[in-house]
Amino acid sequence: MIFLNSLQNKMGAQTELILKTSSLSITSSRKKILEIFLSASTALAHQDIEKLAEQYDRVTIYRTLQTFLDRGIIHTIPTTDNTIKYALCSDDCITSGHHHDNHVHFLCDQCGRTLCLDDVSIPAITLPKGYSMKEINMVVNGICKTCME
Amino acid sequence: MIFLNSLQNKMGAQTELILKTSSLSITSSRKKILEIFLSASTALAHQDIEKLAEQYDRVTIYRTLQTFLDRGIIHTIPTTDNTIKYALCSDDCITSGHHHDNHVHFLCDQCGRTLCLDDVSIPAITLPKGYSMKEINMVVNGICKTCME
DNA sequence: TATAGAATGCAACTTTGTTGCAAAATACTT
């Protein structure tokens, strides 16, 4: 029990730190949504968060996700099925002002989970003359490790 | 006038050929939507097509796009802003039964257009052990050639 | 603790996507 409280406190401290670092006021919905991301092993859709944070209004969740995106706390993952998934940015992302995610994302066709493959970086490409690159996304569909076993 | 009719006829013949090749019955909505894709230089959202084919019901457009996807006549392009864009598959894609698009897509942050960079192929990557790849998408955001000038 | 400013919840609304079914169009047979 003491142990659990300690964990809870640690998580609480972490979420408050993230919010402070981004100059955001500390509110219970923001902390809750950050906690959800921190304990999730996969990227989450808006709907996933709605289910895990039922006490908060749908609109609040929309606005909170947008705020987190603006501050670079989370990033979006484009998918082929018209659902945006959100995931926490790595420490690098969060601390640096400008967002620069550089890993590949994986969508499992079987379990439906979306994973950040933090260790697989996106290879460089050469664009035709006249094009300037700002962001790059690489998304792979297939079967994930867990589902293969 | 004769010239225009000839162009029209050529486009008509082309759309009918595509439909026949995919064993689809030839209907005016399917021809119209194919014509839109053939004369478009960019990928299109459902909404774009709705505006360009006002005479047809929204539901018909949804179903037609789905049919074209199923037959591999068009492919989707995932975007970070929760809108799916559709584009004609290259000849290779259409003729071969199985879909294997392999080019990078470009989203211009200024004009909003989505372009198939047919000449830029997606580089290979190595996934962690246990993952199997089925499809791969690479989407680049930035400023397109036209907007740079 | 008082107060200005920010965030939230609610209601109302728009947009996007889905489904069932009758009517219309197409492909196919004769």
Place this chain on the structure above:
DNA sequence: AAGTATTTTGCAACAAAGTTGCATTCTATA
């Protein structure tokens, strides 16, 4: 060319997703 089976379409009704304005509540700070 006409008739018929099958497919496609439009409409209506609905469900889900996303947006906006505004009054209330909460947070930061003096």
